Structures are given as C-alpha cells and as structure tokens.
Amino acid sequence: MDILHNLAIGFGAAASLQNLLFCLVGCLLGTLIGVLPGIGPVATIAMLLPVTYGLPPLAALIMLAGIFYGAQYGGSTTAILVNIPGEVSSIITCLDGHQMALQGRAGAALATSALGSFFAGCVGTLVITGFAPILASFSQKFTSVEYFSLMVLGLLSAVVLARGSLIKAIAMIFLGLLLGLAGTDVETGTARFTFGVPEFFDGIGFLPLVMGLFGINEVMANLEQPQSRQRLTSKVKNLWLTKQDFREAWPAVLRGTGLGSILGILPGGGALLASFASYTLEKKVARDPSRFGKGAIQGVAGPEAANNAAAQTSFIPLLTLGLPSNVVMAVMMGAMIIQGIAPGASVIDKRPDLFWGMTASMWFGNLMLLVINLPLIGIWVRLLNVPYRLLFPCILIFCLIGIYTVNNSTTDIIMTAIFAAFGYILNKFGCEPAPLILGFILGPLMEENFRRSMVLSRGDPLIFVFRPISLTLLAMAAVILLLVVVPQFRKTREQAF
Amino acid sequence: MFRIKSPQDLGAAVLLLFFGVAGLWFGREYPVGTSSHMGPGYMPMALSLGLILFGIVIGLRAISLRAAKIRGAAIEPIVWRANLLILGAIICFALLIRSAGLAAATFVVTVLSSFSSKESRWKETIVLGVLLATLCVLVFVYALRQSISVFGE
Numbered sequence: 203m204d205i206l207h208n209l210a211i212g213f214g215a216a217a218s219l220q221n222l223l224f225c226l227v228g229c230l231l232g233t234l235i236g237v238l239p240g241i242g243p244v245a246t247i248a249m250l251l252p253v254t255y256g257l258p259p260l261a262a263l264i265m266l267a268g269i270f271y272g273a274q275y276g277g278s279t280t281a282i283l284v285n286i287p288g289e290v291s292s293i294i295t296c297l298d299g300h301q302m303a304l305q306g307r308a309g310a311a312l313a314t315s316a317l318g319s320f321f322a323g324c325v326g327t328l329v330i331t332g333f334a335p336i337l338a339s340f341s342q343k344f345t346s347v348e349y350f351s352l353m354v355l356g357l358l359s360a361v362v363l364a365r366g367s368l369i370k371a372i373a374m375i376f377l378g379l380l381l382g383l384a385g386t387d388v389e390t391g392t393a394r395f396t397f398g399v400p401e402f403f404d405g406i407g408f409l410p411l412v413m414g415l416f417g418i419n420e421v422m423a424n425l426e427q428p429q430s431r432q433r434l435t436s437k438v439k440n441l442w443l444t445k446q447d448f449r450e451a452w453p454a455v456l457r458g459t460g461l462g463s464i465l466g467i468l469p470g471g472g473a474l475l476a477s478f479a480s481y482t483l484e485k486k487v488a489r490d491p492s493r494f495g496k497g498a499i500q501g502v503a504g505p506e507a508a509n510n511a512a513a514q515t516s517f518i519p520l521l522t523l524g525l526p527s528n529v530v531m532a533v534m535m536g537a538m539i540i541q542g543i544a545p546g547a548s549v550i551d552k553r554p555d556l557f558w559g560m561t562a563s564m565w566f567g568n569l570m571l572l573v574i575n576l577p578l579i580g581i582w583v584r585l586l587n588v589p590y591r592l593l594f595p596c597i598l599i600f601c602l603i604g605i606y607t608v609n610n611s612t613t614d615i616i617m618t619a620i621f622a623a624f625g626y627i628l629n630k631f632g633c634e635p636a637p638l639i640l641g642f643i644l645g646p647l648m649e650e651n652f653r654r655s656m657v658l659s660r661g662d663p664l665i666f667v668f669r670p671i672s673l674t675l676l677a678m679a680a681v682i683l684l685l686v687v688v689p690q691f692r693k694t695r696e697q698a699f
Numbered sequence: 700m701f702r703i704k705s706p707q708d709l710g711a712a713v714l715l716l717f718f719g720v721a722g723l724w725f726g727r728e729y730p731v732g733t734s735s736h737m738g739p740g741y742m743p744m745a746l747s748l749g750l751i752l753f754g755i756v757i758g759l760r761a762i763s764l765r766a767a768k769i770r771g772a773a774i775e776p777i778v779w780r781a782n783l784l785i786l787g788a789i790i791c792f793a794l795l796i797r798s799a800g801l802a803a804a805t806f807v808v809t810v811l812s813s814f815s816s817k818e819s820r821w822k823e824t825i826v827l828g829v830l831l832a833t834l835c836v837l838v839f840v841y842a843l844r845q846s847i848s849v850f851g852e
Contacts (some may be wrong), residue, residue, distance in 0.1 A: 253843065373715050373753035380722055380746040392739035395725055418785065425781045425815055523765035591816040592827055595809040598785070599831055602792045602800070602808065607845045619786050626782060630774050631710035649742045654770070661735030 212558030232272020240667020326514025414621025462511030722747030
C-alpha cells in the first residue's frame with residue numbers, strides 16, 4: 203500500500219488551492235503558446251521559466267509541467283484545425299486530424315485527441331507512480347562508475363532516436379560537453395575558459411544558451427521561410443463522438459498509451475518518437491490501412507494518446523536518475539537546478555512531497571486541460587489569426603526580459619545574441635542543437651563521475667567494463683550504435699524522420 | 700585539388716575543428732594531471748581532441764579527390780538584413796535596459812525587430828511597440844515584481 207500512501211501525499215500537496223492555481227495557469231499558458239505556431243515546447247518552457255522563479259519549488263515545477271503538457275494539447279488543436287503542427291510531436295496528428303476537419307468532423311477529431319490524451323495522461327501518471335520508485339531504489343546502488351555509463355547510454359540513445367546525421371549529432375554532444383565545462387572547476391577551483399570575465403566563473407548560462415539556440419533561433423528560422431498561413435473560418439461544431447467513432451478510437455488509444463508509456467521511459471525517447479511509432483502501429487493493425495491519411499480516427503487517437511503518455515513518462519528518467527532524455531527534460535532539469543533541487547533518486551527520498559506532488563499535479567493538469575480546452579477552442583483558434591509579424595516581436599521581448607530577470611545581467615543578453623548567431627550557423631551546416639544542449643547540461647556531471655571512477659580504479663578505464671551494471675549499460679549503448687550502422691535499420695531511421 | 704561533395708558537412712567540419720583547436724589553445728595552461736588524478740585540463744583536452752577527430756572525419760567524408768557531384772545539402776544563403784536586425788535588437792536591449800529602462804528597451808526591440816519581416820507596417824509597429832511596452836511594464840514590474848526600472852536609472 204506504499205503507492206496509495208505516496209499518492210495520498212502527492213494529492214495532498216498538489217490539491218492545495220495555490221498549487222491548483224499554478225497548475226491551471228501553467229496549463230493555460232502552455233496551451234496558449236502551444237497553439238501559436240513557430241514556437242516549440244523548449245522555447246515555451248524556457249520563456250516562461252522566469253515567471254516561476256519567485257514561486258516555491260513545488261509550485262514552480264507544477265506550473266512548468268503544466269506548461270509542458272498544455273503545449274502538447276495546444277499543438278494538436280492547431281494540427282487538426284489548420285494543418286499546422288503547433289509542436290513537432292503533433293506533426294502526425296496533422297495527417298488524419300486535418301483530413302477529418304476538412305470532412306466536417308473537426309469536433310470529433312478534437313474530442314478524440316482530448317479524451318485520448320486525457321486517458322493517456324492518467325495512465326502515464328500511474329506508470330510514474332509505479333515505476334519511478336523501483337527505478338530510484340535500483341539506482342541507489344549506482345556509484346559514479348554506473349552513473350557515467352548511464353549518461354553515455356542516455357546521450358547516445360538520444361541522438362540515435364533523433365533526426366539528422368548521426369556523426370554530426372555525436373560531435374554536437376562533444377561540443378556541448380566542452381561548453382558545459384566552462385566556468386570554475388568544482389574539484390580544483392581552476393577557472394576554465396572564462397577569459398577573465400567574472401560572469402563566466404559560474405559557467406555559461408543555461409538559459410541564454412537554450413534561448414539563443416531554440417527560442418530566438420526559431421524566430422530567425424521562421425522569418426526566413428514565411429509559411430503560408432491558412433485561416434480557419436468554419437466553426438467547430440458538435441464536440442462529441444458518435445458510438446461508431448468511440449468504438450474505433452478506444453483500442454487505438456489503448457495501444458498508443460501502452461506504446462507511448464514505454465517509449466517515454468527510454469532515454470532518448472519522448473513524445474515525437476511515440477507519436478510516429480503509434481501511427482505506424484495503427485496502420486499495421488488496421489483492417490483497412492488505405493483509410494489512413496484520409497481521416498482515419500485511429501490515426502488521431504493512437505498518436506495523440508502515445509505522445510501524451512510519452513510526455514508524461516519521459517519525466518521518469520529525469521526524476522529517478524537525474525538523466526534528461528530529451529531537450530524539454532533538459533530544460534526541466536535546468537529549472538530544478540535553479541530551484542536548488544538536484545534531480546535524481548534523492549528527490550523521492552528527501553522531498554517526497556515534491557516528487558509525489560508533481561506527479562499528482564499531472565493528473566489534475568490533464569483533467570483541467572480536458573475541461574478548459576474543449577470549451578475554449580474558439581478562443582485558441584482566433585489566436586491563430588494573429589499574423590506572425592505581430593507575434594514574433596512579442597516572443598522576442600518576452601525571451602529577453604525572461605533572461606534578463608534571472609541575474610539582472612546584460613552579459614546574459616549579449617550571450618543570448620551570440621548563441622542565436624551560433625545556432626543560426628549550426629542550422630546552415632545541418633547540425634542539430636538538441637544534442638549540444640543535452641551534452642551541455644550533462645557535461646559537469648559526466649566529468650565529476652568520470653573523475654571519481656578513475657580515482658576508484660586508480661586510473662584504470664577497464665573499471666567501466668568490470669562492473670556488471672556498468673557493463674550492461676555500456677553494452678546497450680554499443681548495441682544501439684551498432685544497430686544504426688546496420689544498413690537496414692539506418693534506412694528505416696531515415697524514412698521515419 | 701578536391702571537390703566538395705557536401706557543403707553543409709564541410710562547414711560543420713570546419714566549425715568542429717575551430718572549437719577543437721580553440722579548446723586546446725585556451726586550455727593549454729590547465730594542468731592535465733594523470734588519469735587517476737585528473738586535473739582541470741584533462742576533460743577539456745580529451746573533448747577538444749575528440750572534436751578535432753570528428754572534424755577531420757566529417758571533413759574527409761565531405762570532400763572527394765575525384766570530380767563528384769554535390770550530394771549533400773547545400774548551405775542556404777544567409778539572409779543578412781532580417782537576422783542582423785534581430786541580433787541588433789537584442790544588443791539594443793542589453794544596452795538600453797539599465798540606462799533607459801524597460802519601457803524604452805521594449806519599444807526599441809519591438810520596432811527594430813519588426814522590420815526584419817517584410818510585412819511590417821510603420822504605424823502598426825509603433826502601436827505594437829507602445830502596447831508591448833505598457834504590457835511588459837505592467838506584467839513584469841508591477842504584477843511579477845521583478846526588479847527592473849521602468850524609465851532607467
């Protein structure tokens with residue numbers, strides 16, 4: 203009955219009026235920005251991060267989590283109504299969701315997406331409840347040797363499952379790791395790559411880096427490729443499902459939820475991968491696969507459930523192992539560190555209210571999204587008609603004020619400009635910024651754990667192979683790498699992305 | 700002479716070599732230590748060497764001695780005006796936020812950045828600037844109580 207006890211703590215913490223309010227605000231803000239195309243979840247969370255600084259840690263995390271899955275919801279709405287994925291993970295929803303809308307079944311598509319997401323979110327929360335403590339207690343056996351191997355596995359699988367050239371992605375991890383080492387070396391106190399600038403002694407700011415590479419860079423990329431923006435004039439009617447719809451959708455929701463929950467836990471997995479995988483699965487099991495792409499309700503139900511379940515369970519590696527499995531989680535990790543919480547197994551032990559409160563708040567958040575989103579759809583849709591020329595100055599200024607208010611430092615603003623320019627160059631050279639961010643946030647941790655392992659083994663790198671858990675983790679990393687080199691898998695990977 | 704097979708990859712290779720060499724150069728004075736007692740220079744050196752290695756491998760794969768067609772993606776031309784306006788707006792924010800305050804900084808950022816989009820109109824931009832400046836002052840200074848001065852120090 204441990205789980206019930208834990209959930210009771212969680213619901214107790216999350217159900218306070220203040221926390222419910224922040225959950226609601228987070229969900230609303232997340233949906234609002236998720237609806238707006240051209241600004242992804244990473245930039246959304248990073249942009250709204252400063253709003254949470256003044257809050258107590260639990261309220262801050264609840265609000266950030268709300269922003270995150272609110273953005274997922276909002277992204278699907280625009281995918282269905284105007285064929286613009288508000289977030290990458292809703293690209294798949296565009297395929298059948300928008301077709302349904304064109305056939306006058308927008309209401310059914312939206313309801314499927316909302317109900318499927320809600321169900322998946324609930325299951326995702328339960329998975330966290332059941333799975334996180336097990337993983338956390340397992341990880342307490344970890345020494346620095348295992349942690350180092352785990353991070354190697356995490357980083358590698360993150361790039362294997364991402365899009366683009368693999369070798370460039372791994373090179374980006376290295377670059378991120380190197381950038382992450384800038385600042386004062388914890389062990390010896392040596393200032394590294396600080397060039398005598400006092401602001402650099404604490405290292406490169408995480409927020410300027412993320413904002414430059416994602417937020418500002420997204421604006422720059424959007425301005426370069428002006429998209430034709432469709433307008434939706436027809437009204438959304440009949441926000442409910444027929445019996446037939448329901449019968450067709452629920453098995454897909456179940457499958458999507460299962461698939462998403464598993465893929466979310468894997469390092470490198472996450473909402474995007476889950477929605478792709480679920481769509482492929484639905485197409486495989488469907489009696490009539492030719493209906494897909496022409497408004498099949500399963501093509502909305504499965505991926506939507508999958509991406510929400512994965513979004514939820516991708517918190518597990520972060521909360522139990524301190525390992526962010528994608529960039530969104532890296533930003534959450536940055537937020538936790540700013541709040542003075544070191545993500546990892548100790549959170550469950552030392553701050554059970556925090557861990558369980560956040561988990562429980564996800565359930566509240568999903569419920570709120572279901573209740574507020576469907577009736578408010580008219581408002582969200584109207585937002586889509588705001589032209590980008592009015593939108594991007596707002597995004598820009600909110601990003602800048604957000605960065606500035608962290609340290610009241612103009613150096614951070616200049617750094618943001620530098621990273622924006624750097625991100626622009628990376629873009630031109632076809633390099634993904636995501637692995638760089640993951641490397642950056644794990645850089646100091648990897649160095650510390652590597653150093654400790656080497657002290658333990660008196661400088662013998664074979665220690666990573668002689669410990670069974672570490673060996674298993676490294677072997678998994680090797681298998682993943684090998685898989686990518688095998689031509690057949692490489693082909694599917696290229697097709698999938 | 701060699702031919703470029705993939706311009707993007709060659710660019711990435713040059714970038715990686717640059718960071719690898721810069722890492723080695725600026726990190727040259729940090730004590731490396733031994734592997735059992737790693738100094739502050741150990742990891743930076745290892746990573747810089749790794750970057751150089753990646754740079755060489757990616758670079759070699761991007762060029763060819765024989766005449767080869769461009770297979771990889773080309774580097775898209777840089778749009779200078781729009782991006783310099785955005786970067787300029789950010790720099791202006793840094794210069795203005797203390798001396799001129801949030802209201803002026805917001806207005807300048809809005810107006811400057813707006814003109815990176817060809818669709819912007821003067822009147823509309825100025826109205827947006829005033830509105831945003833008011834909104835930001837209300838939200839960040841009064842509602843969220845951030846310590847930013849409204850009209851400069």
